[in-house]
Amino acid sequence: KAGVTQTPRYLIKTRGQQVTLSCSPISGHRSVSWYQQTPGQGLQFLFEYFSETQRNKGNFPGRFSGRQFSNSRSEMNVSTLELGDSALYLCASSLLETGGSEAFFGQGTRLTVV
Amino acid sequence: QKEVEQNSGPLSVPEGAIASLNCTYSDRVSQSFFWYRQYSGKSPELIMSIYSNGDKEDGRFTAQLNKASQYVSLLIRDSQPSDSATYLCAAAAGGTSYGKLTFGQGTILTVHP
Numbered sequence: 243k244a245g246v247t248q249t250p251r252y253l254i255k256t257r258g259q260q261v262t263l264s265c266s267p268i269s270g271h272r273s274v275s276w277y278q279q280t281p282g283q284g285l286q287f288l289f290e291y292f293s294e295t296q297r298n299k300g301n302f303p304g305r306f307s308g309r310q311f312s313n314s315r316s317e318m319n320v321s322t323l324e325l326g327d328s329a330l331y332l333c334a335s336s337l338l339e340t341g342g343s344e345a346f347f348g349q350g351t352r353l354t355v356v
Numbered sequence: 357q358k359e360v361e362q363n364s365g366p367l368s369v370p371e372g373a374i375a376s377l378n379c380t381y382s383d384r385v386s387q388s389f390f391w392y393r394q395y396s397g398k399s400p401e402l403i404m405s406i407y408s409n410g411d412k413e414d415g416r417f418t419a420q421l422n423k424a425s426q427y428v429s430l431l432i433r434d435s436q437p438s439d440s441a442t443y444l445c446a447a448a449a450g451g452t453s454y455g456k457l458t459f460g461q462g463t464i465l466t467v468h469p
Contacts (some may be wrong), residue, residue: 247428263385273454273455274455275455275456275457277457284459284460284461284462285400285446285457287455287456287458288453288460289455290455292454297452297454297455298452298454298455299458300456311388316452326467330399332399334455334457335371340405340446340451341450341451341452341453341454341456342448342451342453343370343388343448344390344402345402345406345457346402347392347399347400347401347456348399349399350399
């Protein structure tokens with residue numbers, strides 16, 4: 243069974259640009275969550291989608307957005323990139339509809355903003 | 357105060373020893389708890405989940421949960437050099453927490469031969 247797949251694996255962008263990251267969940271998983279991981283702040287929750295609806299959102303500015311498609315694949319977008327957005331962005335998928343269920347992470351997208 | 361705190365480490369144990377990793381959480385509505393292992397440069401890998409008070413064993417790993425004390429731990433028996441990684445404790449409120457896991461800062465474990 244294939245795991246969570248994230249593309250691209252690495253990105254280098256310039257301040258002010260925007261970026262779109264993609265995530266394909268484990269087959270059958272309909273809940274997709276996004277996290278940002280930095281050395282200083284650790285792993286922080288961005289948002290969660292289920293059946294194309296955002297059900298939960300973390301404390302990030304509106305420059306961070308996402309969406310989910312009918313096949314459960316998800317994208318996140320960051321507009322007007324700042325140097326501080328450099329991080330590992332992780333996507334996780336869960337089987338259960340309820341909160342608090344096991345989450346499985348993809349390999350991540352390493353974003354560097356210069 | 358951080359919502360999920362882990363013993364700061366780093367923790368170093370000899371091969372074959374028991375490694376003990378600890379975590380406390382502040383939000384009493386937390387219902388689900390997870391331990392992830394993250395190798396350097398890799399993504400977190402789920403190794404244990406625990407939802408009820410008591411112990412849960414899976415191979416060399418034992419997770420312990422005490423909701424009254426708001427305490428979660430992970431024991432790794434017969435530690436191997438391949439267990440050397442950062443261990444992340446995570447908590448979820450359940451119900452409508454929808455995808456939100458709150459992570460500790462992680463404990464770096466080194467198992468030396």
